[in-house]
Amino acid sequence: MNHVRHFVDNALVDGVGARQGEVFDPATGERTGVVDFATSADVDAVVASAQAAFPGWRATSLARRTEVLYRYRNALVAHRDEIAELVSSEHGKVHADAAGEVSRGIEVVEVACGIAQLVKGEYSENVSTRVDAYSVRQPLGVVAGITPFNFPAMVPLWMFPIAIAAGNAFVLKPSEKDPSASVRLAELFAESGLPPGIVNVVHGDATAVDALLGHPGIAAVSFVGSTPVARHVYESAARAGKRVQALGGAKNHMVVMPDADMDAAADAAVSAGYGSAGERCMAVSALVAVGGAGDALVEKIRARVSGLRVGPATDPDAEMGPLVTAAHRERVASYLDAGTSEGARLVVDGRHHPTSGAPGGYFLGPSLFDGVTTSMSVYRDEIFGPVLSVLRVDTLDDALELIRANPYGNGAAIFTNDGRAARTFEQEAEAGMIGINVPIPVPVAYYSFGGWNASLFGDLHVYGPDGVRFYTRTKAVTSRWTRDGPASSALAFPTSS
DSSP: OEEEOEEETTEEEOOSSSOEEEEEETTTTEEEEEEEOOOHHHHHHHHHHHHHHHHHHHTSOHHHHHHHHHHHHHHHHHTHHHHHHHHHHHHOOOHHHHHHHHHHHHHHHHHHTTHHHHTOOOEEEEEETTEEEEEEEEEOSEEEEEOOSSOTTHHHHHHHHHHHHTTOEEEEEOOTTSOHHHHHHHHHHHHTTOOTTSEEEOOOSHHHHHHHHHOTTOOEEEEESOHHHHHHHHHHHHHTTOEEEEEOOOOEEEEEOTTSOHHHHHHHHHHHHHGGGGOOTTOEEEEEEEGGGHHHHHHHHHHHHHTOOBOOTTSTTOSBOOOSOHHHHHHHHHHHHHHHHTTOEEEEOGGGOOBSSOTTSOOOOOEEEESOOTTSHHHHSOOOSSEEEEEEESSHHHHHHHHHHSSOOSEEEEEOSOHHHHHHHHHHOOSSEEEESOSSOOOOTTSOBOOOGGGEESSOOBSHHHHHHHTEEEEEEEEEOOSSOOOOOOOSOOOOO
8 A cells, every 4th residue: 555645855754644635546446556645744844844945056056056957857758658657557548658757747847957048138338428227137035836636747847847947946736646757757766866865745635725825834836637726726825915827727629621631630639539538628629610521520430439449547548537636527427417318429338338447446438528508507617538529610701609608718720721711710819829730739838838718717827938927037137336436415316317
């Protein structure tokens, strides 16, 4: 039985409280471990450790920080499969998917290795007589990240490498459902030469989250999760005077025009709708068929879905694993009955899909609805599972209006061979990330990831340029050095001359 502990001062430590959570293998339904749940006292101890370590790390040269980051990048590459196996064992996603998320996280570390370039300020000489003006970017202090179950390695790597490279200390609260990967990420950073107290991991539930949100020693909070929790995080942390970026839920639309390559669109819909069992904030869940695209598209998706292999990560041929918990599996499955009762046509029922997994695993095969309307719960709700809904509209303008009316705004994609349609979609779709013949438009690490509307609370996105801006603050300096002796007193408002 695995015992997952907090990671503080580069060492595993037991919590001071007696509360623990259970960790399960979603592929078998078996309990595989326990994880300590932090009390407020645990959070106080972690933050105190980070506060004590911060001044020394802030004073560490950019050259030295970069050296540690390069070693960390190499350690992650060397241990990629090990981390992926931890992800698969507690989340359930197949190995190729887990290894892919680690690789996308490594890309952010590679960007962080260029921190010396990213935090450069500006300089203007002689803005007034013998007066220079310049700006510098400085770290905030101790910052925190609260990360979701669906990407237990990648999302933490979206946050703490940039924050630490910029000179901050970091406290990570990962999901209690699959906590082991985050601890291993922190251990590898410590083994790469990061001083004690700079990266810390504290586990728990709402008690730990609320303690971080209200803690006076935390300067900023990054969050990824559902929209209701994102709103709570944003409001609570902002009320406590913290800088906040809180990424919420999504209902991502993929629009398919009649001129699109239907085979490519069907392949993309299957990949983006059912990859990681649909447990991705950028998964396509609403497929919008324009004009006459619907019949061919639905049939091609149905044919592809029938051949998908569902099974555990230990099955080398499995393409889709289980859902993360038994309760979540039942919640997702309930939408199959709800959609049918509301009038949608259930083309593929994932409850009957064969699986190579154990009987106790939380498996649910890919499901496909056609004839979905915007009033149905399968469209309105973020299901977060392998359920794809097809809506039919007459024109691109209708599709854009449908996206515009949805409260979310994470990602949206269009499949078309018409450049004018693509450009119109790019300019008018209400979403923070746009794909053109790309179904999951997650930006590369030197851009930034984030949505609009109810998918984001706060002004700045994660990683890339916005990540650097979020974890630093700008100080403007006006400087005069003169050989002419002291200036005479004057009470008039100073102006440039």
